[in-house]
Amino acid sequence: MSRENVEIVKGVWAAFARFEFPAEVFADDVEWHTARDLPDRETCRGTAAVQQMLAEGWGTVVDPGCEAEEVMDAGQCIVVRWRGWGTARASGIPVDWHEAHTYVVREGLISEVREFRTWEEALEAAAARE
DSSP states (O other): OOHHHHHHHHHHHHHHHTTOOOGGGEEEEEEEEOOTTOTTOOEEESHHHHHHHHHHHHTTEEEEEEEEEEEEEOSSSEEEEEEEEEEETTTOOEEEEEEEEEEEEETTEEEEEEEESSHHHHHHHHHHHO
């Protein structure tokens, strides 16, 4: 991966922190694979589906926030460790969580995202791509 690809993913996370979806840096046929342990696990295909899935997820939180804590070049993909927080809309309970994603960038566009619950899982998945 190139430094350029790391910068593309950092730019995505800068937009995510503003709760914006930068559709122009995602391939039209992007695939976003949600975490394996979700009861409604899915693969979203296309920028509109990904944008909708993200909006629905953040819609469950009041006063949300998120930040990329680490963005790393892992060879065939970029790995991001991130944190999200807010207050659960249904219960009013404060929430704070940590996850990781892998991003595949092809021809300057993000073509695939995979969600993982831990940094270690994301790193293992990145290593398996080698």
